[in-house]
Amino acid sequence: MSATPKVGMRIDAQGLTRRYTRSDGSELHALGPIDLALRPGEFFSIVGPSGCGKSTLIDILTGLAPPDQGSVCADGVPYAGKVPPGVGLVLQEDASFPWLSVWDNVAFGLKRLGRSQQDIDARVTHALGFMGLTEFAHARTNQLSGGMRQRMCIARTLVLEPRFLVLDEPFGALDQQTRLLMGDELLRVWRETGATVLLITHSLDEAAMLSDRVAIMSARPGTLLETIETGWERDRDSTVASTAAFGAISGRLWERLRGESMKSMRGAK
Amino acid sequence: MRSHVNKPGLLQRAGPLRFAIVVLALVALEVACRAGLIKHITMVPPSTMIVAAIDALLDPAMRHSILVTLEEVLVASVLSITVGVACGFWLFTVPWLRKLADPVLSAWYAVPVFVFYPVMIVLFGIGARPIIAIAFVFSVAAMVLSTVTALDRIPVALFKMARLHRLNLPRRVAFVLLPAALPHLMVGLRLVTAYALIATIAGEFILSSVGIGHEIAFSYDNFMTARMYGLILIVIFAAVGLNMALSMLVRRMGGTVPVIKGVSGV
Numbered sequence: 001m002s003a004t005p006k007v008g009m010r011i012d013a014q015g016l017t018r019r020y021t022r023s024d025g026s027e028l029h030a031l032g033p034i035d036l037a038l039r040p041g042e043f044f045s046i047v048g049p050s051g052c053g054k055s056t057l058i059d060i061l062t063g064l065a066p067p068d069q070g071s072v073c074a075d076g077v078p079y080a081g082k083v084p085p086g087v088g089l090v091l092q093e094d095a096s097f098p099w100l101s102v103w104d105n106v107a108f109g110l111k112r113l114g115r116s117q118q119d120i121d122a123r124v125t126h127a128l129g130f131m132g133l134t135e136f137a138h139a140r141t142n143q144l145s146g147g148m149r150q151r152m153c154i155a156r157t158l159v160l161e162p163r164f165l166v167l168d169e170p171f172g173a174l175d176q177q178t179r180l181l182m183g184d185e186l187l188r189v190w191r192e193t194g195a196t197v198l199l200i201t202h203s204l205d206e207a208a209m210l211s212d213r214v215a216i217m218s219a220r221p222g223t224l225l226e227t228i229e230t231g232w233e234r235d236r237d238s239t240v241a242s243t244a245a246f247g248a249i250s251g252r253l254w255e256r257l258r259g260e261s262m263k264s265m266r267g268a269k
Numbered sequence: 270m271r272s273h274v275n276k277p278g279l280l281q282r283a284g285p286l287r288f289a290i291v292v293l294a295l296v297a298l299e300v301a302c303r304a305g306l307i308k309h310i311t312m313v314p315p316s317t318m319i320v321a322a323i324d325a326l327l328d329p330a331m332r333h334s335i336l337v338t339l340e341e342v343l344v345a346s347v348l349s350i351t352v353g354v355a356c357g358f359w360l361f362t363v364p365w366l367r368k369l370a371d372p373v374l375s376a377w378y379a380v381p382v383f384v385f386y387p388v389m390i391v392l393f394g395i396g397a398r399p400i401i402a403i404a405f406v407f408s409v410a411a412m413v414l415s416t417v418t419a420l421d422r423i424p425v426a427l428f429k430m431a432r433l434h435r436l437n438l439p440r441r442v443a444f445v446l447l448p449a450a451l452p453h454l455m456v457g458l459r460l461v462t463a464y465a466l467i468a469t470i471a472g473e474f475i476l477s478s479v480g481i482g483h484e485i486a487f488s489y490d491n492f493m494t495a496r497m498y499g500l501i502l503i504v505i506f507a508a509v510g511l512n513m514a515l516s517m518l519v520r521r522m523g524g525t526v527p528v529i530k531g532v533s534g535v
Contacts, residue, residue: 064432089433095426099448109434112444 008041008196009086009164011061015070018056029221031056033070036215036224038164038196043187045199045207046224047257048217049264054200057222058168061198062089074164088162088195092169096141096149102128103137105152109160127155130185147174151182158189165190167199171206179203180238183210187237204257208249209241216256219263226256313495321499322506331484335503338469338481341397345404345465350458353409357416358442367417377410383471390476400472400480408464415457419450459515466508 017032031053038044048054059065060072066081074084097105106127110120128134131151141149154170167186171179187210190197201207207214208230215227230249232240240246295315301307302314313321325331360367382403389399423446431445447454473482481500488497 059429062433064429083432083435085435087433089429091426091429093424093426095424095430097427097430097445097448099451108444112434112436112440 007163008194009038009084010040010075011036011038011072011164011196011198012076013037013061013070013072016057016060016067016072017069018053018060018065019068031060031220031222032067034222034224036061038198041194041196042212043190043197043199043210045201045211045214046217047201047204047207047214047253048222049219049257049261050202051264052217052220052260053222054217055168057217058089058166058198058200062087062166064089084164086163088157088160088165090150090154090157090165090167090170092172094146094149095153096144098141101138101140102133102144102152105141106155106159108156113160123159124155127159130158131155147178150174154182158193161193161195163195165193165195165197167197167201169201170199172202179206180241184237186210191234204250204253205241205246208246208253209238214249214253216253216260219260225260228252310492310494313498317495318498318502321495322502323499325484325496325499325503331500334479334484335481337397337479338473339507341401341404341469341473341480342462342465344397345401345408345469346462348401348405349409349412349461349465352405353412353457353461354416354454356409356413357420360413360417361420374410374414382406382468386472386475395476397477400469400476403472404465404468407468408461411460411464412457415454415460416450419453419457420446422453423449455515455518459512462511462515463508466504466511470504 013034013036015032016034016036018030020028020030022028034057046054046057056065060067060080063072063079063081063083071078072080074087077084097108100108103124106124107120110123115123124137125134128137131154133148133152133155136144136148141152144152150170150172157165171182174182183206186197189195199207199210211230212232213227213229216225217223218225228249231245298307298312299314299316302309302312302317326335360370385406386399386403389402393399393402427445427449431441436444469480470482470485473480474486477483481504485497485500485504488494488500
């Protein structure tokens with residue numbers, strides 16, 4: 001969104017572990033131990049089978065929840081259980097504020113930060129145009145389709161120019177063509193802002209297309225099995241999907257993930 | 270833009286149909302009363318009720334009584350809303366307390382609170398205070414339950430967004446939780462005002478020497494049928510008017526009016 005690239009956040013996580021107590025008193029080991037280091041300004045994706053603890057990992061990495069064990073640092077500063085400044089999150093589920101118009105939704109964070117009206121107007125106008133929502137600026141969120149609401153939530157996050165952008169299946173509500181286009185837009189925003197991006201997705205193709213590195217999570221308790229470097233240039237777009245290298249990365253991801261998904265399915269049964 | 274207005278024909282005509290049924294019923298009642306099918310001592314024609322209501326509203330003593338009742342309802346409602354919302358938030362944030370309070374709140378309306386009148390008189394003396402106390406006790410649980418339900422219905426994603434924006438607790442409540450919960454809190458608000466009105470008028474029937482409840486009881490005891498029905502009409506209009514005002518308020522704030530036990534929002 002901004003013309004001035006900023007330095008993305010460096011995230012270092014060591015030994016992250018999370019356990020839950022079930023209603024019957026038994027313990028559920030949901031996550032970890034996980035060691036993770038996100039380089040400033042890189043595009044990092046995590047793929048994993050259902051129920052492997054991806055959402056728990058997001059909660060910990062955004063500071064929404066503390067780990068039971070381990071540490072997490074932003075630029076060397078520990079922040080377990082406390083959201084550090086400069087973190088943006090786009091969720092898979094609808095996180096729009098239905099009592100506000102589209103405009104006010106996107107302006108929400110800027111207003112809370114006490115930005116000037118001129119700044120808010122400029123940023124929101126740009127973000128709505130960017131997401132193709134200009135003509136719906138004064139609509140209520142219940143007048144939008146699921147995909148439009150999701151784009152609005154993405155705009156609400158991006159106007160704040162986060163240095164660490166976490167995306168939890170952000171394109172799940174979108175159709176395939178829009179997903180590809182939004183992927184391109186996300187890459188453009190990533191290049192422009194210089195933010196560190198963490199994408200959690202079920203789509204292996206999406207992870208292979210967008211990321212510098214892709215990590216594969218195991219079935220519960222979720223740990224990182226392997227991290228694959230894609231080797232894409234920074235200046236890339238969805239056309240990489242038509243290359244042989246893309247097919248090889250996607251295939252390798254599936255090869256590694258297949259067994260974990262089967263384990264997860266057997267566990268669910 | 271997707272339009273979500275896709276009502277079947279019958280629903281589109283529901284408003285006028287409802288109005289027509291009410292008008293027809295009133296006309297039938299008017300005819301029955303005027304023709305002597307219903308004795309004057311039992312019920313007066315609706316037109317006479319309206320005249321009696323207007324007379325009551327023009328009478329300074331009666332206006333004072335109405336104001337006393339409204340004041341009692343207002344005080345009891347404000348108390349119930351304040352205490353109810355605070356307790357609701359508290360129960361929501363402390364799960365073990367909620368577990369403890371759940372059976373009490375569920376059984377609240379199984380206890381006829383009016384039996385505590387003597388206790389209230391002992392505690393607060395004669396006058397407005399025991400009536401307000403009874404109205405408060407009668408209505409506060411509705412607000413507590415509505416608040417807890419309203420907070421339960423806020424999607425987890427909104428709690429996360431509130432924290433992601435690094436808002437402190439008061440700002441989280443003011444900018445996210447309260448607006449998100451408001452449509453369902455309004456159910457509690459409407460119940461509180463309705464219960465407070467019921468309890469206040471019932472209390473005035475027995476306890477008070479002033480107030481519209483007392484005036485209705487006085488009219489009944491002295492066979493002033495027209496006056497009694499006029500006052501009942503005022504109470505009905507006040508209750509429906511209040512309910513409509515609260516529903517409109519929700520709509521103005523962009524919320525939808527949830528349904529209370531089969532009664533659609535006005």
